[in-house]
Amino acid sequence: MRGESNRTRTRVERTPDGRRLAVSRRISAPADAAWDVLVSVADWPDWGPSVSAVRGVDGRIEAGSRGEVRVAGVWVPFSIETCDDEARRWTWRVAGVRATGHRVNPIGLDRCEVAFEVPVLAGPYAAVCAVALRRIERLAARRPAGEPPSGDRDPE
Template identity: 60%
Template sequence: MLGRQFADVTADIERTPDGRRLCVSREIDAPADVLWDFLTDTERWPEWGPSVRAVDCDSRRIAAGTTGRVETVGGLWVPFEITSCRDRRWTWRVAKIPATGHRVEGDRPCRVVFEIPVLAGGYAPVCARALQDLARLAEA
């Protein structure tokens, strides 16, 4: 589905706590805590998030209720709010719209999963690229 460029990435429809989502995932040979740190550290988001250029947030580490804004590729700043963050899974709303969920499963190797609302399935290649960047950073 995601092409040869993303050969290590899988995409499946799953039922999540937020309903049916397109889940884009990859196994990464790194400790789960390392990946979780990348996913929850707002200062690191631009390193692995292809659509995030910068983050403006009072908290470096996210928790449920954390708010801020992200600068997108086009230079547009959009507000976000973390809606849940527990058990190595977090979700958010971007510009008040439910956006991707993020989770880490297992220990080492672990699986990182991005949960995309089904109607936003066109975002899957962006998530696949983020998984490649996370693997590169975590396995270095």
């Protein structure tokens, strides 16, 4: 929407996984570019404040992908439960626990809303999501949709 500032919003909403906190931000980038940033594991350390590296998955995630993320120096297993390119939504489990959902909703050709779906009991994690959303906006605005991430990272 014209004139609307890009600010982070947090609200309770119903998702396919039940009631969640939706932490969202409208960004000035095409939905496909934002989606590429979310599903390309090479980008995760660039936007995820708690993720320093990823291993076990190359390129883009898909439903059933399994790997590990390094959080605070410790490798933690993850599995992608759902990943729907058409709906632009994916969910995962981290260390066997259902974690955040991720989604992108188009708003015209060159804008979209990116949202994290956070379990209600993990409300303080919304602050981490707000940082991630600002980083995703920066990354998506610099990369046309379909472009690969900037480079491979060594997980060690």
